[in-house]
Amino acid sequence: MTATQAAQVLGVSAETLRRMDRRGDLSPSKRIGNRRIYTPDDISRLRELLGGKRRKVSATIALVNQKGGVGKTTVAINLGGALATQGYRVLIIDFDPQANCSFGLDVLWNDIESSIADVIGFEAAGPSKTLTEVIRRVSYHPNLYLAPSHLNLAAAEMMLHSAMGRELKLDKALDSVRSDYDFILIDAPPSLGLLSINAMVAADALLVPIDGAFALEGVRQLLNTRKGCAELSRHPIHVLGAVLNRQRTITANSAAIRDMAVQIFGRRMFDTVIPERTAVDGSTAARQPIVFSRQPEADPYFELAEEVTRSVAEIVGN
Numbered sequence: 478m479t480a481t482q483a484a485q486v487l488g489v490s491a492e493t494l495r496r497m498d499r500r501g502d503l504s505p506s507k508r509i510g511n512r513r514i515y516t517p518d519d520i521s522r523l524r525e526l527l528g529g530k531r532r533k534v535s536a537t538i539a540l541v542n543q544k545g546g547v548g549k550t551t552v553a554i555n556l557g558g559a560l561a562t563q564g565y566r567v568l569i570i571d572f573d574p575q576a577n578c579s580f581g582l583d584v585l586w587n588d589i590e591s592s593i594a595d596v597i598g599f600e601a602a603g604p605s606k607t608l609t610e611v612i613r614r615v616s617y618h619p620n621l622y623l624a625p626s627h628l629n630l631a632a633a634e635m636m637l638h639s640a641m642g643r644e645l646k647l648d649k650a651l652d653s654v655r656s657d658y659d660f661i662l663i664d665a666p667p668s669l670g671l672l673s674i675n676a677m678v679a680a681d682a683l684l685v686p687i688d689g690a691f692a693l694e695g696v697r698q699l700l701n702t703r704k705g706c707a708e709l710s711r712h713p714i715h716v717l718g719a720v721l722n723r724q725r726t727i728t729a730n731s732a733a734i735r736d737m738a739v740q741i742f743g744r745r746m747f748d749t750v751i752p753e754r755t756a757v758d759g760s761t762a763a764r765q766p767i768v769f770s771r772q773p774e775a776d777p778y779f780e781l782a783e784e785v786t787r788s789v790a791e792i793v794g795n
Contacts, residue, residue: 478563480505483515485790486564486659487523494523520564521619536789537651537661538717539680543695545667547688548722551761552751553664554581555775556684558768559782561620565659568612571626572647572676573666574634579625582615583764592627597646597675599633608650617769622658634672643671644709648679660789669695669702677706681793682717684785685742688724693737700741715792718745720781723753745788749781 483505484491498504498513503526507514515523540553550573557569570593571578576586586592595606608624615621637643651661665676677683683703687693700716707714719742724731731750739746756774760767767775 478515478520480513480515483520483523483564486520497523497526515564517562517564517620524566535655535658535661536793537655537663537679537681538684538785538789539663539665539676539682540684540686541665541673541677541699542685542687542692543667543669543673543699544692547667547686547692548751549667549686550577550581550664551757552684552686552720552722552778552781553578553662554761554766555757555768555778556781556785557621557660557662558618558766559775559778560660560786561618562768563779563782563786564620566620566622566657568622568624568654568658568661569615570624570647570661570663572630572663572672573626574628574631574672575666576626576628576630578664579623581761581764581766582617582621582623584613584615584623584625586625586627589625589627592629593624594627594629594633596624596650597630597633598636598640599627599629608654612654617766630672634670637671637675644674644678644706645711647675648711651679669699674702674706677703677714678710680714681712682715682789684717685719686722687719687734687738688722690734690737693734693741696738696741716742716745717785717788717792718742718747720747720749720751722751724750725753747781747784747788749777749784751777751781 480491480494484494503523505513505515505519540549542549557567561567591606591611596608596611612622612624615623663676665673703714719738754774756772757767768778
């Protein structure tokens, strides 16, 4: 990335990076003519040199859709991985009792000692945990972190129904770590239950993956639920946008679905379209996000990451 792009990631000015280069504090590893080109490794070293400085404002994004099977978890994993490879520190919170997001990042629920369930209310196995205690670094990239899920999260949801401030449990848990990450992605369950409400209340913005007409049926209800969550939240909850996912081909049908989605989301409909690809499904089954491969099927997720970064800068701020 250029000096300007690297500066945005690091939360400093481009001139600050240029001064550091001139002083020899940390020169970028690549140059094209007189242009400085910063690699992800350069960004990681600069973070340490700058004392862990982050973006001026971190962004918490909940990936939501009450319809199952839209590929929401695959988007969460690969979007998080794409942002991480661009130099951002990313935390993914698996907030679905099925723990598919954890599985896709090579963390099996029976291999963990504590999970997000222990943070929001499941106490059968002992005292509750802080979010910091359950977060683990993902092996695929040093900038990517995971708060894993567990089957106990379903029991935790039941316990929440009788808890005071039940809608704010996740939001308050995030207070201790928000400044540690540039992006926090919450993979919400396919429902509009208490877990999804917690995810939306904790979020600065919502990202809605859509795979077809059925996925659009409940979107208006989802957006109405967002309005109710905004009344409970301690901060605004924006609609970051919607992305067409798992599209087989560019056909009249997919064009019609996009037209329907645009009627709902307007300019918040992302340009990126993620095709349905066997390679993506295979990488998910192998518990290795495709964005960490060199396969061309990973490209749409990097395009989506660019759009998300721009949209966050626009509606959440830097």
